[in-house]
Amino acid sequence: EAQVTQNPRYLITVTGKKLTVTCSQNMNHEYMSWYRQDPGLGLRQIYYSMNVEVTDKGDVPEGYKVSRKEKRNFPLILESPSPNQTSLYFCASSFLRTGSTRSTDTQYFGPGTRLTVL
Amino acid sequence: AQSVAQPEDQVNVAEGNPLTVKCTYSVSGNPYLFWYVQYPNRGLQFLLKYITGDNLVKGSYGFEAEFNKSQTSFHLKKPSALVSDSALYFCAVRLDTGRRALTFGSGTRLQVQP
Numbered sequence: 587e588a589q590v591t592q593n594p595r596y597l598i599t600v601t602g603k604k605l606t607v608t609c610s611q612n613m614n615h616e617y618m619s620w621y622r623q624d625p626g627l628g629l630r631q632i633y634y635s636m637n638v639e640v641t642d643k644g645d646v647p648e649g650y651k652v653s654r655k656e657k658r659n660f661p662l663i664l665e666s667p668s669p670n671q672t673s674l675y676f677c678a679s680s681f682l683r684t685g686s687t688r689s690t691d692t693q694y695f696g697p698g699t700r701l702t703v704l
Numbered sequence: 705a706q707s708v709a710q711p712e713d714q715v716n717v718a719e720g721n722p723l724t725v726k727c728t729y730s731v732s733g734n735p736y737l738f739w740y741v742q743y744p745n746r747g748l749q750f751l752l753k754y755i756t757g758d759n760l761v762k763g764s765y766g767f768e769a770e771f772n773k774s775q776t777s778f779h780l781k782k783p784s785a786l787v788s789d790s791a792l793y794f795c796a797v798r799l800d801t802g803r804r805a806l807t808f809g810s811g812t813r814l815q816v817q818p
Contacts, residue, residue: 590747617804619804619805621806621808626810627810628708628794628807628808628809628810628811629748629794629796629806629808630808631805631806634804634805644805645805676747676748678806680804682804692738692750692753693750693804693806694750695740695747695748695749695750696747697746697747698746698747
């Protein structure tokens with residue numbers, strides 16, 4: 587089954603304790619992205635990746651890191667979490683047609699990770 | 705900068721009645737427009753998208769949306785609502801180039817009453 591998976595689904599942690607949220611897709615998508623969802627704000631992009639070893643900042647990158655060492659995986663790293671990073675996090679992926687700046691491909695989302703930082 | 709507005713926090717309709725969830729957008733360039741639905745404790749599920757061509761787009765579960773360039777709107781519609789349509793609906797826009805970030809509206813909760 588084609589899907590985007592995230593782990594863990596739920597996490598409660600304390601301020602300053604490093605954590606990683608994993609994201610994996612089995613659709614051979616080039617493009618992957620992380621979003622956070624907060625009430626009344628919709629989803630906002632944190633980081634994205636166009637391909638292996640190619641990552642860049644989204645709208646709200648502060649306090650987050652990412653890596654893209656393999657095509658299927660795109661982990662989100664919080665080196666020193668703070669309470670304002672309490673949120674619902676979504677990973678998404680899509681194709682990105684090679685050789686073209688245009689892409690009509692739909693982004694598919696994982697089930698979400700609910701993070702609470704105390 | 706691109707933005708999306710969903711002016712209604714909640715829409716209530718009776719089962720069997722038509723429903724409309726409103727969305728307006730602002731973007732400089734050619735917009736790609738999307739609707740996603742989120743059920744409780746679930747991720748976002750893709751419903752439909754407008755890229756180019758026919759202004760009326762048909763999607764999953766009987767939903768459709770009409771792209772109106774002059775009004776910069778992309779309202780979601782369904783002729784006959786079901787109780788199972790009750791969920792949170794998000795409109796999103798992105799450009800056809802660049803970092804392809806989806807900009808989402810704040811969401812509209814659809815409540816369909818039996």
